[in-house]
Amino acid sequence: MNIATHPAPTSLRAQAYENFQQQIVAATIRPGQFISQRELMQLLGMPLGAVRELIPRLEAEGLLKTVPQRGLQIAHVDLALVNNAFQLRQVLEREAAVRFAASVSDRDLAAIEQAHLDIVRRARSSPLSDQLLDDAHRVDWGLHDLMIDTLGNGLISEAHRINSLRVRLIRLETSSHSALMLIPAMEEHLWFIDALKRRDPQAVVERLSHHIESSHRRALGLALPDLPRNGRSTG
Structure with missing residues (x-):
C-alpha cells in the first residue's frame, strides 16, 4: 500500500x-x-x-x-546600530564573495549582470516608480543572499538574513537607498560583478568592501570613499 x-x-x-x-x-x-x-x-x-x-x-x-x-x-536606528550592522556585513560577506567567485558559473554570472543592466536601463529610460525600486532591491539583495548561501552554512545564512533586516530598517530611516541612489548602487554592483567575472579574489574583496563601506557612509550622510587604486567603474 x-x-x-x-x-x-x-x-x-x-x-x-x-x-x-x-x-x-x-x-x-x-x-x-x-x-x-x-x-x-x-x-x-x-x-x-x-x-x-x-x-x-x-x-x-x-x-x-x-x-x-x-x-x-x-528597532530604533542609532549610530551603534548602523555601525554594527555594516561591520557585520563586512565580516560575513568578504569570505562569501571569494568563495562565490570561485564557484559561480559563467552562465549564472551573465544572468546576474544582465539583471543589473536591465535595472540601470529602466532607470535611465523612464521615470522611477515603486515597482522599479522594488525590482532593484530584489536584484541588489538577491546577489548578496546568493553569495552568502554559497558558503553552505545555515548559521551564517541566518545571521545574514537577520542583519539584512536591520540594514533595510536603516535605509528606511536614512533614505540611503532612495531613487537618487538607485543607479550609483547598481553601477557599484556592476563594478563588483566585473571582478567576479575575472575570478580575481583580491579585486573581489576590495570592491565588495568598497561597496559596503559606500552603503555605510550613505547611511551616515558622509562623503563616499575613494575607489581602490585598481578601481574601474563600469558605469
Whole structure:
C-alpha cells in the first residue's frame, strides 16, 4: 500500500516571522514605530498566540523591544546600530564573495549582470516608480543572499538574513537607498560583478568592501570613499 507523505505545515510562529520580514521589506513597519500586540496581529494577519510567540524572537534579534507603558517598539536606528550592522556585513560577506567567485558559473554570472543592466536601463529610460525600486532591491539583495548561501552554512545564512533586516530598517530611516541612489548602487554592483567575472579574489574583496563601506557612509550622510587604486567603474 502506498502511503502519500506531505511536508509538515509551516508553524504559525514561522509564518508570523516571515510576514514580519515582508512588512519591513514593504516599508509598512518603520524604525522606531510603536505598535500594540493587537495592531501587530492585524498587520501580520496572524492570531494573537502566534504574535505573542514571535515577540521574544524579534527581541532577541534586536528587531523589536517591549517598552513599559507604551507597548512594542520596532528597532530604533542609532549610530551603534548602523555601525554594527555594516561591520557585520563586512565580516560575513568578504569570505562569501571569494568563495562565490570561485564557484559561480559563467552562465549564472551573465544572468546576474544582465539583471543589473536591465535595472540601470529602466532607470535611465523612464521615470522611477515603486515597482522599479522594488525590482532593484530584489536584484541588489538577491546577489548578496546568493553569495552568502554559497558558503553552505545555515548559521551564517541566518545571521545574514537577520542583519539584512536591520540594514533595510536603516535605509528606511536614512533614505540611503532612495531613487537618487538607485543607479550609483547598481553601477557599484556592476563594478563588483566585473571582478567576479575575472575570478580575481583580491579585486573581489576590495570592491565588495568598497561597496559596503559606500552603503555605510550613505547611511551616515558622509562623503563616499575613494575607489581602490585598481578601481574601474563600469558605469
